[in-house]
Amino acid sequence: MPMPSDRSPDPVSDVMRWGAFSCALVPFVLIISGVSWAGAVGTAAGLAAVTCVCRALLRQSERTAARIRVRETGRHRDRNAYLGSPAHGSGRHPEGRTPVD
Secondary structure, three states: OOOOOOOOOOHHHHHHHHHHHHHHHHHHHHHHOOOOHHHHHHHHHHHHHHHHHHHHHHHHHHHHHHHHHHHHHOOOEOOOOOEOOOOOOOOOOHHHOOOOO
């Protein structure tokens, strides 16, 4: 199924662009509204730190989700969603005998 054209191929980058825009816009608005330069710079630094942490967490969750997807697609699920065994007929037999003996 093709991806809709209105969706971005990398939504994390879109979120980061909005975060960077906010890091620039908020201090500007604070200065215009009469807050000191030091307060505006401190706010910008805090927003930049939060944006960086959020980016790291989003990327980590993407990597984890991709790892889980890869692990689960390698296994067969029956119609009841139970994972099948990787090898068939690998049961234990008493006294080292095979079922053919």
